[in-house]
Amino acid sequence: MSYSPQNLLPVDDLIAQLLSSAELSAPENENCPLDAALGRVLSESIISGMDVPPFDNSAMDGYALAWSTKLQDQILTVSHTTYAGQASAEIMPDSAVRILTGASIPRGADTVIMQENVTHSVTDDVVTIQINQQPAQGENIRRAGQDIAKGQLVFSVGTRLGAAEIGLLASLGIATVNVYQRLKVSVIATGDELIEVGQPLVEGQIYNSNAPMLAALLKSLNVQLMRVEHVPDQPERLQEILSLAATDSDLILTTGGASVGDADHLKSVLTQIGRIENWKIAIKPGKPLVWGEVNTRLRNVPLVGLPGNPQSVWVTFLIVVLPYLKALQGQRVRLIPQSVKVPAGFARLKSQGRREYLRVRLIDGQLIPHGMQSSGALMSASWADGFAVVEVGQTFDVGDLIEYLPMSGVFG
Structure with missing residues (x-):
């Protein structure tokens, strides 16, 4: 295991550890009608029982x-x-x-x-x-069998079914498929400063954007949301809700409370009711990220504690949690998005000690960053069509090729 000089775990190392842990177990499987299988993950391979087309x-x-x-x-x-x-x-x-x-x-x-x-x-x-x-x-x-031959492997175990896969299965006359059961996830946003949307703000408060954003991301992945809750900065209440979530969830996601401030209680609570695998990673935005588990009498439930700043939540979920969550769902292919080299429309003349994910747009063949890259600002997430990945120690000038992760590739 390698660490940076600041004792931060490299992003790729954490993702590799998460994926390895996810492969140790697989969800239960169930039979699912094809018209309800969008976004589900195959629990058995599909072998064609016919030629497609079936005749010349x-x-x-x-x-x-x-x-x-x-x-x-x-x-x-x-x-x-x-x-x-x-x-x-x-x-x-x-x-x-x-x-x-x-x-x-x-x-x-x-x-x-x-x-x-x-x-x-x-x-x-x-x-x-x-x-x-x-x-x-x-x-x-x-010709008969020109697209698919009888006996051909069509999809392997662990394939996520999109619209094209659904259409292909229908062309084989398959009405039901064996898939892994939907993953059960709880989302817990922490912080005294948070107030739910629709309520009037008072001085010092901000609206809770993290929980709705994570809920929307999870729904797009066809998970079963067990709860989406807001918990104040009270360790007793946090311990109570984490213990409850561990009784019916396969994964717990939290936001906030992962740093070392006086009101950050996740680390101390988790050491009482579970354990911590990792605490900080070399990523910007989003350095305080907790990976651990909540222990119950019957089972141990993984937990990922994301930062509290909304942009940090956006980046760390897409880069770190998303591949892990897909693996927990049983997906075994296309877990890590592939980047491409694109000319930079900006310069980075000073190196840094964390890998940075800048929110950018591809405009006229160059990557243009959003003007506000603050970890607390969400506008760049809505504006961007991808991430410019700036590696540890990397510098570049306008026109140099840098790594670009399109959002379409991130979501897969």
């Missing part, structure tokens, strides 16, 4: 025919029309079949010529086509 079909509107080397300028009689959803018929000698996109290829046909490459004629109710361009054998046919 036309990739476009045209004419199905039996290929030969000298089709150009030939005149063929059109025997009939076949539509998508109809069973295929047999092609007659020296004839073609009018075929529409998605229709099954008639028996005896092996090529579909585009309707733009023929001349269509009708004489005495007899429909004919003249081939104006020699087709390649097999062109414009989507």
